[in-house]
Structure formats: C-alpha cells, structure tokens
Amino acid sequence: MGIMNTIFEMQKIRDEAVSLGHDAKNWNVLGKDTYTLVCKDCMLTTIYNEHSTPMQSGDSLNNKCVKPEKKLKKK
Numbered sequence: 001m002g003i004m005n006t007i008f009e010m011q012k013i014r015d016e017a018v019s020l021g022h023d024a025k026n027w028n029v030l031g032k033d034t035y036t037l038v039c040k041d042c043m044l045t046t047i048y049n050e051h052s053t054p055m056q057s058g059d060s061l062n063n064k065c066v067k068p069e070k071k072l073k074k075k
C-alpha cells in the first residue's frame with residue numbers, strides 16, 4: 001500500500017470520527033506504522049496500522065462523542 005493511500009485512509013478515518021462529534025484533529029505516531037487518533041473531549045481512541053487486518057481499530061468510529069460536562073465558573 002502506498003503512502004498516498006495511507007494518507008487518504010487516515011483522512012477518511014479522521015473525517016468519520018469528526019462526523020461523530022469527536023474532537024480529533026491530529027494523528028499521533030505510536031510506533032512503527034502505527035498511529036492513534038485520540039478525541040480530546042471523550043478520550044476515545046482509534047488505532048490505525050496499515051499492516052494489520054482490519055487496519056483500523058478502536059472506539060471512536062463506533063461511538064458518538066460524549067462531551068464532558070463543561071466546568072462552569074461559579075459566580
């Protein structure tokens with residue numbers, strides 16, 4: 001699989017996560033050919049590895065984002 005294909009796949013996964021409400025903008029490099037996408041709000045993680053089957057695993061593509069309760073400043 002070429003690098004362009006990998007980038008395309010990763011963009012697709014990220015867009016899918018974002019469409020579920022996740023605040024996940026950037027992939028982190030976890031190790032060799034392994035990347036993680038972590039939602040800043042609910043901490044759900046998607047793992048991508050171009051050599052595993054399926055290439056993607058994790059929670060953020062199966063679950064809608066659950067936003068944490070915002071800490072409101074007390075007056």
Ligand SMILES: [Zn+2]
Pocket residue numbers: 021022023039040041042043044064065066
């Ligand atoms: Zn989320």
